Amino acid sequence: xxxxxxxxxxxxxxxxALGRGKDQVRDNLFAGLQPGxxxxxxxxxxGKPVFVGEVKGTLPIGLDSLSPYxxxxxxxxxxxxxxxxxxxxxxxxxxxxxxxxxxxxxxxxGIAEGEAAIIESMTGGSLPADFDVRAQxxxxxxxxxxxxxxxxxxxxxxxxxxxxxxxxxxxxxxxxRTGLVDAVVAGGADSLSRLTVNGFQAxxxxxxxxCNPFSRNRDGTMMxxxxxxxLIEKQESEITLYGAGASTDAYRxxxxxxxxxxxxxxxxxxxxxxxxxxxxxxxxxLHGTGTLQNDAMESKVISRVFGSKIPCxxxxxxxxxxxxxxxxxGAAHCWLAAQSNNEERFLxxxxxxxxxxxxxxxxxxxxxxxxxxxxxxxIFMSNAIAFxxxxxxxxxxRSTQ
Numbered sequence: 001x002x003x004x005x006x007x008x009x010x011x012x013x014x015x016x017a018l019g020r021g022k023d024q025v026r027d028n029l030f031a032g033l034q035p036g037x038x039x040x041x042x043x044x045x046x047g048k049p050v051f052v053g054e055v056k057g058t059l060p061i062g063l064d065s066l067s068p069y070x071x072x073x074x075x076x077x078x079x080x081x082x083x084x085x086x087x088x089x090x091x092x093x094x095x096x097x098x099x100x101x102x103x104x105x106x107x108x109x110g111i112a113e114g115e116a117a118i119i120e121s122m123t124g125g126s127l128p129a130d131f132d133v134r135a136q137x138x139x140x141x142x143x144x145x146x147x148x149x150x151x152x153x154x155x156x157x158x159x160x161x162x163x164x165x166x167x168x169x170x171x172x173x174x175x176x177r178t179g180l181v182d183a184v185v186a187g188g189a190d191s192l193s194r195l196t197v198n199g200f201q202a203x204x205x206x207x208x209x210x211c212n213p214f215s216r217n218r219d220g221t222m223m224x225x226x227x228x229x230x231l232i233e234k235q236e237s238e239i240t241l242y243g244a245g246a247s248t249d250a251y252r253x254x255x256x257x258x259x260x261x262x263x264x265x266x267x268x269x270x271x272x273x274x275x276x277x278x279x280x281x282x283x284x285x286l287h288g289t290g291t292l293q294n295d296a297m298e299s300k301v302i303s304r305v306f307g308s309k310i311p312c313x314x315x316x317x318x319x320x321x322x323x324x325x326x327x328x329x330g331a332a333h334c335w336l337a338a339q340s341n342n343e344e345r346f347l348x349x350x351x352x353x354x355x356x357x358x359x360x361x362x363x364x365x366x367x368x369x370x371x372x373x374x375x376x377x378x379i380f381m382s383n384a385i386a387f388x389x390x391x392x393x394x395x396x397x398r399s400t401q
Contacts, residue, residue: 007173008237008399009230010091013083013187014332015076016226017053017319021083026336030346032368034318037210037222043197050201051210052192053224053320068132069144071110072191072225077145080227081185087231088149088185094235095182101153103172104142104229105164105188107324110135112193141189145229153181159324161386162287163246164188165228166327166394170244172232187229187332188325196323197223203254211290211321213314213350214299214365216357221289224320228328230335239338242379242395243274249389255293256385260301263383263391267305270381270393278305281395282376283337283347283366285330287385288314289321294385299360313350313366327384327392334380334396345372 015021017036018028028035036056041049059075060082066074081088091100117131134140139157146155154175158168165188172184200206200223207220232241247269249262256263271278284306286298302312315333322329333348349368356362372378379397386392 005177005234007176007241008233008235009239009241009335009396010233010235010237011084011087011231012228012332012335013080014228015055015079016322016329017055017224020057020079022336029315029318029333029336029348032349032351043192043194044201045198050197050206051222053222054192055225066144066147068134069140071113071135073106073108073110073141073189074144076191076225076227077104077141077189077229078148080187080189080229081145081149084231091183091231091233097150098152099182100151101172101175101181101184102142102146102151102155103158103168103184103186104145105158105168105324105328106138106141106190107159107161107164108190108193108196109138109141111195112191115194145185149185151185160390161388162323162326163384163386163390163392164324164327165329166331166382166384166392167246169230169232169241169328169331169394170246170392173241173244176232176234183231183233185229186232187227188328189227190225190323190325192223192225205291207290211316212352213288213290213316214295214360214362215352216355217353218290218292218295221291221316222320224322226319226322226325226329228325228332236399238340238399239335240397240399242276242397243270245269245273245393247391251389254387256297257389258297260297262389263297263301263385264305266391266393270395274395276395280379281306281310281381282372282378283380284310284312285334285348285380285382286312286314287326287383288316290316295360298383298385302361302364308363310364311347311366311370312361312364313348315348317351327382330382330384331394331396334382338378338380338396338398347371
């Protein structure tokens, strides 16, 4: 039975094209910078350059005992959990390792390593000696993180396309509220791979340059990579995960239902779950991929539900589309904005060319230096919209005293 009690986002580990660690990501996010957006010519099969959001620097490789999980995806995951290792260890001391779950979202897992292994087998006649298929199994992400942290609670992997990260956080909250566990390490990790980049290219969904969400000139999205992992627990802390709502319309495999009826349903479910009125919200972190269909549909829903005044922005032009991690990244950007150390109360700016389109939410988009008013409580909504009409909404904000 679900117990009506608050659940808190106690700690965050993060790395993306914006940087590594909360401080660097926060500073670059609010400054509107794009330090990890690069052009690469080694991803598309035709050799055409494509812009992506890339994590810079080397990644940890883990212990020898975890070598079957070795992949860039695992390295991203380890880097994120290492940032909050002290908080996780404290939770283990409080609750015990059997009372802490891991819920991880991913779409790619170790598929890039699988690509490299197949290429080697085609040229050399056999797979590399150190290749282990477990590295590219979707379920390996949560299993690897649980093993790395020596946790004994449930280890669950979520892969619902671009809503996966938000689903992972919602699932973590539910596990705590039902009393199955006392804390959850939850979030997502996804790495760049040729499979995903070429897949989006085959759908004519990639932008020619840096993506340009909600512009009249938008022409597609831009792939990215990274990890955003939270410690979720019942012990009170500064940021609360107030509510979550999800829906699926199965309209099409790769296109949203144009009117966004099920997205609106997910929004209303989230507010009902949070026991909040719609006007309690101060800011919306948009999914905002930069594709023609997503942005048009999302604009309709935001305008229909909230009107023309609610501040909104998408971070895709700064980090790219991080696939299964996108929902966790959106939540992370809300978390950073809600923190008390954001003294100026900055909101994530919307980076685009400034050329709006009729019937789009151009007037809502946050400009550089945009911030909350002093009377705003700091309650944010994060949208995650996925293939297959899969939608997940999170309500996040400062904890009420």
